[in-house]
Amino acid sequence: xxxxxxxxxxxxxxxxxxxxxxxxxxxxxxxxxxxxxxxxxxxxxxxxxxxxxxxxxxxxxxxxxxxxxxxxxxxxxxxxxxxxxxxxxxxxxxxxxxxxxxxxxxxxxxxxxxxxxxxxxxxxxxxxxxxxxxxxxxxxxxxxxxxxxxxxxxxxxxxxxxxxxxxxxxxxxxxxxxxxxxxxxxxxxxxxxxxxxxxxxxxxxxxxxxxxxxxxxxxxxxxxxxxxxxxxxxxxxxxxxxxxxxxxxxxxxxxxxxxxxxxxxxxxxxxxxxxxxxxxxxxxxxxxxxxxxxxxxxxxxxxxxxxxxxxxxxxxxxxxxxxxxxxxxxxxxxxxxxxxxxxxxxxxxxxxxxxxxxxxxxx
Amino acid sequence: xxxxxxxxxxxxxxxxxxxxxxxxxxxxxxxxxxxxxxxxxxxxxxxxxxxxxxxxxxxxxxxxxxxxxxxxxxxxxxxxxxxxxxxxxxxxxxxxxxxxxxxxxxxxxxxxxxxxxxxxxxxxxx
Numbered sequence: 347x348x349x350x351x352x353x354x355x356x357x358x359x360x361x362x363x364x365x366x367x368x369x370x371x372x373x374x375x376x377x378x379x380x381x382x383x384x385x386x387x388x389x390x391x392x393x394x395x396x397x398x399x400x401x402x403x404x405x406x407x408x409x410x411x412x413x414x415x416x417x418x419x420x421x422x423x424x425x426x427x428x429x430x431x432x433x434x435x436x437x438x439x440x441x442x443x444x445x446x447x448x449x450x451x452x453x454x455x456x457x458x459x460x461x462x463x464x465x466x467x468x469x470x471x472x473x474x475x476x477x478x479x480x481x482x483x484x485x486x487x488x489x490x491x492x493x494x495x496x497x498x499x500x501x502x503x504x505x506x507x508x509x510x511x512x513x514x515x516x517x518x519x520x521x522x523x524x525x526x527x528x529x530x531x532x533x534x535x536x537x538x539x540x541x542x543x544x545x546x547x548x549x550x551x552x553x554x555x556x557x558x559x560x561x562x563x564x565x566x567x568x569x570x571x572x573x574x575x576x577x578x579x580x581x582x583x584x585x586x587x588x589x590x591x592x593x594x595x596x597x598x599x600x601x602x603x604x605x606x607x608x609x610x611x612x613x614x615x616x617x618x619x620x621x622x623x624x625x626x627x628x629x630x631x632x633x634x635x636x637x638x639x640x641x642x643x644x645x646x647x648x649x650x651x652x653x654x655x656x657x658x659x660x661x662x663x664x665x666x667x668x669x670x671x672x673x674x675x676x677x678x679x680x681x682x683x684x685x686x687x688x689x690x691x692x693x694x695x696x697x698x699x700x701x702x703x704x705x706x707x708x709x
Numbered sequence: 710x711x712x713x714x715x716x717x718x719x720x721x722x723x724x725x726x727x728x729x730x731x732x733x734x735x736x737x738x739x740x741x742x743x744x745x746x747x748x749x750x751x752x753x754x755x756x757x758x759x760x761x762x763x764x765x766x767x768x769x770x771x772x773x774x775x776x777x778x779x780x781x782x783x784x785x786x787x788x789x790x791x792x793x794x795x796x797x798x799x800x801x802x803x804x805x806x807x808x809x810x811x812x813x814x815x816x817x818x819x820x821x822x823x824x825x826x827x828x829x830x831x832x833x834x835x
Contacts, residue, residue, distance in 0.1 A: 381802075383748045642795075644773075666750045694753075
């Protein structure tokens with residue numbers, strides 16, 4: 347029996363907008379409204395509005411909150427300034443990823459953590475299992491918050507019509523709390539998962555419908571359109587942002603994924619430190635590469651990577667880049683082959699050379 | 710509601726077939742199929758002279774989301790594939806019943822034609 351899918355507070359709006367709704371991480375989510383390519387290009391050129399209310403939230407608070415988080419996250423937590431956020435990975439002892447997350451510091455002893463939808467229950471149980479004697483409590487707020495991502499070069503201009511919060515001075519990975527479109531208690535953060543400028547807005551679930559409609563009304567004349575998870579995936583892949591279950595997972599560590607910059611070995615101890623240090627020093631058994639193809643076929647998850655006749659890896663994510671109008675993707679490739687010039691991907695019996703990218707396709 | 714022209718025959722796999730006066734047939738995918746696929750990015754079609762049995766995979770249509778097999782609705786020999794789709798795969802989204810035809814074929818077992826759905830029959834499976 348299929349499990350019952352959860353619906354976000356914007357479900358009625360999605361139906362009204364003609365979204366195609368699909369099951370995703372236990373949620374009934376809009377994959378597209380008008381078309382993935384059109385929505386993708388809107389985010390690159392004007393703006394798009396995503397409902398990402400499926401994402402989970404947990405509040406971590408207490409006298410030991412910062413040191414507790416430093417013990418379970420790879421990145422530095424105690425040094426996060428109030429009003430700013432930091433991207434981090436949470437690892438298993440063997441270095442595999444429990445999840446990747448963004449940690450917002452609300453106060454000296456209070457943090458809000460954004461979790462991947464499919465991992466949220468696992469993450470909260472994992473964090474609670476590690477509390478020990480730390481003076482900290484972990485509050486599951488997944489059902490309290492809705493989340494909108496307003497992304498694109500015109501995002502700030504659009505949002506500014508609906509709030510008096512100081513957006514212009516808000517730096518990347520900084521946030522402010524206040525009123526948006528008459529809804530109080532919104533966290534407006536200059537973060538995103540698209541590679542274009544923009545904001546993520548955490549807002550009380552009860553206000554989500556009103557705020558989303560106000561944003562669409564304000565932004566439509568400027569080219570804002572509702573955008574779905576399909577475009578979110580192609581946007582994040584152009585920007586080479588990892589997606590849990592693809593570029594990072596319980597079997598792919600942050601070192602393998604090219605996220606070594608999030609792993610702070612200067613910290614005295616954190617879960618996974620020893621395993622990650624061994625990988626960083628000795629080189630990991632395999633690593634993630636970004637590629638494009640000079641072809642029309644898309645290399646999809648699971649497609650085999652070859653060096654000559656030797657199978658050396660597999661595709662983790664693949665899509666068409668609307669920006670390049672070429673297929674792009676990521677692959678996990680065995681040590682020693684990541685820089686190889688003669689890698690090919692097998693797509694339905696066709697061997698297509700990988701063009702390895704040394705930088706994301708968008709900055 | 711998707712468009713189901715009355716003059717075509719259909720399969721449950723969302724292909725359409727137009728039977729032409731000269732005994733050849735033209736095959737493509739339906740409006741419902743293109744809408745379900747989303748933005749089509751590539752169509753992989755066979756060369757002239759290839760022979761397929763009923764139900765064989767004769768090609769692939771690929772969208773941003775997924776690659777889907779194309780099934781031969783009848784036993785046939787390929788006379789021509791639509792080269793225009795190489796450079797403009799998005800025609801499949803825009804004009805699935807006209808400019809985005811995929812293959813023109815010689816039907817090698819005309820008896821199979823009677824098993825195809827008419828427009829009413831196809832509409833009923835949507």
